[in-house]
Amino acid sequence: MTTDPVDLSARLIRCPSVTPEEGGALQLLSGVLSEAGFDCVRVDRNGVPNLFARWGARGARSFGFNGHTDVVPVGARAEWTRDPFGGAVEEGILWGRGATDMKTGVGAFVAAAVDFVRETPPDGAIILTITGDEEGPGRDGTRALLDYMATEGEAMSVCLVGEPTSQQQIGDMMKIGRRGSMTFFIEARGVQGHAAYPQRARNPLHGLIDLLARMTATPLDTGTAHFEASTLQVTTIDCGNPANNVIPARASATVNIRFNDAHSSGAIIHWAKELMAEVTQASGVIFGLRTEVSGESFLTPPGEFVALVRDAVQAETGIAPELSTSGGTSDARFVKDHCPVLEFGLVGKTMHKVDEHVEVEQILRLKAIYGRILRAYFA
Incomplete structure (x- = not known):
């Protein structure tokens, strides 16, 4: 049977x-x-x-x-x-x-x-x-x-x-x-201050926006023999600021990446850290990065x-x-x-x-x- x-x-x-x-x-x-x-x-x-x-x-x-x-x-x-x-x-x-x-x-x-x-x-x-x-x-x-x-x-x-x-x-x-899958949890740290006196503060949102713009400006690749192009998507940006006249001290963003066999998670993390260093040098905003890799x-x-x-x-x-x-x-x-x-x-x-x-x-x-x-x- x-x-x-x-x-x-x-x-x-x-x-x-x-x-x-x-x-x-x-x-x-x-x-x-x-x-x-x-x-x-x-x-x-x-x-x-x-x-x-x-x-x-x-x-x-x-x-x-x-x-x-x-x-x-x-x-x-x-x-x-x-x-x-x-x-x-x-x-x-x-x-x-x-x-x-x-x-x-x-x-x-x-x-x-x-x-x-x-x-x-x-x-x-x-x-x-x-x-x-x-x-x-x-x-x-x-x-x-x-x-x-x-x-x-x-x-x-x-x-x-x-x-x-x-x-x-x-x-x-x-x-x-x-495809591999990974998530970036990014924290941007600046200096809080009055929105009317930006010279006395350092806006973490401006640095974070610059970083995200650099990440999304150019595709990671155009695909490989058996894979579609890798993708990078910003899924949220937050700062928890209820006031319209305060420059916040911190801001955060989450980025999800699906990557093909042209990359490893380690190589993508290295690339992200290099971009963060460039933005820090340009803006003074400091970045922290936590990553979760679901799979290569x-x-x-x-x-x-x-x-x-x-x-x-x-x-x-x-x-x-x-x-x-x-x-x-x-x-x-x-x-x-x-x-x-x-x-x-x-x-x-x-x-x-x-x-x-x-x-x-x-x-x-x-x-x-x-x-x-x-x-x-x-x-």
Whole structure:
């Protein structure tokens, strides 16, 4: 009997696993996988639930899947037309929080892996790393799983992340990399004073505006072979000054940067500090900089692994997927330090929205694609 990915996905949706709550989702998966012969280990860290599962011998050539069962909050529950944790299937549609991002991706690859090892036990291992922290800070989820694997001598030869990558129809896009993401929190320090006597003060806003103008005057680049141009966006400027006749002492700004493989986060930080030094010399305004790096840019170059996944997608859908590096970040940014990693999943049009849903046919098709990928890899 084959494993129904729609039923498994619906059961996962019924687990209220809003980050960082486990909600029963990993318990459910552990039961399904253990019954199929997978060795399952909970790798919880700092209250974050994670599951490691392996079928086959440790140290063997292995195919890995990565995904998450945590979901974002439902928002205004009264706006939902169905129970966000009901997992209802109506007229060929599965409804609920996580229906696209990404309990169906997990349901599809778990179902494909279970059926594969039962029907055609592979010469090698299948490893599943499933976290409850992808929608949260990301510090104790897939990172914890990779740390556990390093300690225990576990390894994936390649990994496929089941994030929703398709745009209009399943199969039209797969991710071979992602842009890096970082945020600057900038503080400008001047001297407070009366607006009528600017010579007795030093306006931090003027220096900050100058700095931001220099940052945005010229694009960071025009793109690379596999990436769009990097972007830099000023997202807020604040000084907390309620008076119209006072030059404030401090001002702040936040800048978000999405960068391609022409840069590293360190190089961009160095560039920003050089601009700050120039503005300080010109204006006397002093700058402080705090940075948060969500992930570096990475690329899995077209080659054997990319071709295997692309060909499997095309065989099942009739569509040659676009090889893309667009979009935000995913846990692939952590996996890329462990092994070659790609992302492929269903259409994500409703992810994080009220009345999140997906067509049942997509889930069935996704399981078939993942199964074909496994057969091709271990052929």
